[in-house]
Amino acid sequence: MRILGIEVKRSTALVLGALIAVVMVGMLFWGPSTKSSTAWNRQWTTLAEWIRFMLAFSWPLALGAGALQGLRDRRSGVEELFGSTPRPRAQRVGWTLGAVAVGVVVAYAVVFAVGAVQVVSATDYFHWGWLPAALVGALALVGVAWLGVGLGRLVPSPLTPPVLAVAGLALTSLGVGRPGDGLPWTALLPTLPFPRSVFAAVPGPVSAVQAVWFVGIALTGFLLVALRRRWLGALPVLVAAAVAVPLLPATAEEAVKADPVAAELICVEQLCLTRAHEHERAALTGPAREVLRLMAKLPSPPTSVREVGLEERGERDLRLPESTDAVWVDLDEFTYFRRTPLTADQVTTYWLAGAGTRTCYGDHIPRTVTREVAARTVMTGWLTGRLEPLPVYRLWLGEETDGLVADAWEHLRALPEPEQAARVQAAREVQAACSGDPLTTLTGGAL
């Protein structure tokens, strides 16, 4: 143990560990990982997946720093001296590699601890499903650092570390794209695509295959450092590749599986939230009650507020029909999760939009969205008694919709009261089912 302590101090382990921890925590706090429900500090799965994503930087860094460590013996001119001692080489280098592994793993654990402290206070949904993905990340870091030491010993030039680091960065940048890009080969990278929904997670078998692959890399690194006959070192990585490659996920659906437990709805007092977002119940009960109270004006009002738990976001062109007996809400649709939380009034305003219906469009929004926005604006205005622009689209659709809204509002207000309620109810049904043009229904075909 004394030797390990000395090696930790004398090797690159401390500097590497500090760099990894600083770079990863800094990027997690400043990158895109702080936004929406999939933020790294809101759920256990997203914590693990974001940290794996940020390996895009620390993995090449570990490779380069490992190579730097591998240069040490040759550049200090002590190889022959050490070679003349009877002690097995593996015993001596084991401590050095151990020190590097300790530095890397401690840094990784620190990053996790920084996230975990925040996750504990942000969600009530705890499970162990995130652990395999997290452990594979630690394994990948240790493996690549050891591989770096091995390659540094193999090619002891001062240019080796930067060349390896740049090559590593080029490799990991391939994995930064959308999920499913370049599969199955991107599954061999330490990075995961960033999480797109809290209701999906990396399945255990994928993590197991990746673990095999990174153990192979680590063993290769170890053998490259420890063996006199270095070509034997290539064996573990070849065996690992032979085992892992046929088992790699080939499609995005295999690489990310839905998490039905996280998406399970729990209903208390007409408010149904997914298990993952149960923590928000205290903040959302008031708005839910208020929305249902205002909606009671309709001939057949909804009886509950229910969260939509989608395992994939922004892929479909058109959302599926939803029943009208509930107000369906997607917390990310109006970016509920922000640094400064929304007030209860703001949440109510968002939920009331379109008389409690969601927009029909996903990623691809056609020009005709102005008609939908106008109809939803008028429906909301009828419920609250005040005609106000919808909060979401105001910035980029305001002027186009204003005219439509004013006309439709005039038209609706001119009708007798029961007829108004029936029209809004009909428009709400059209909008919930995404089956036509709600503005036509609302104005009886006049607009």
Add this chain to the structure above:
Amino acid sequence: MTRWLVLHARSRLVPASAAAVVGGVVGLVALAPPHGSPQLAAFGAAIGVAAVATGLGSHDLELDRTAAFGWPPRRAAHLLLGGTLVLALLLVAGRVADPIATDAFLLRDVVGLGGLVALGALLFGPRAAWALPVGWTGVTLVVPRGDEHWLSRLLTWPVQPPGTTSATVTAVVLGCTGLLAYSWFGCRR
């Protein structure tokens, strides 16, 4: 004088570094998309200065100290020549193939990242100096460069459009501090 130059170049592994820079730039140009890409151009500059950095310090600092001449001007000349070579290579690559970025962009990035690598040599020693420019360019892959926040602007200076004042200032400050500090103090022991 020529003899001194040749010996200096050999002791600092200049031929191998130069070969690495040329290889890196050629590979980069081969990978570049038709209209260039700021990230790729920043990477080119980072690879170049990282290779230059391996020659910023000698194998034996004690031996260097026994020399009967002052090191600061020689260190400054080494760094400046290395930076010029990297810039020239990137510019020539832009003339031969499709330009990966404008000349002003490349000049700014080589100046800033060159200063950064010199600071790296001062702090971590010449063999680990590459970590700073390579790490910083890696960061620009994830932080959105269009973000209005000042910290995002600062972090993404290597990929900001050429006219951006904050990026130019950052690059010049990094370049000057790096050059002065490295020339004066030399590498970490």
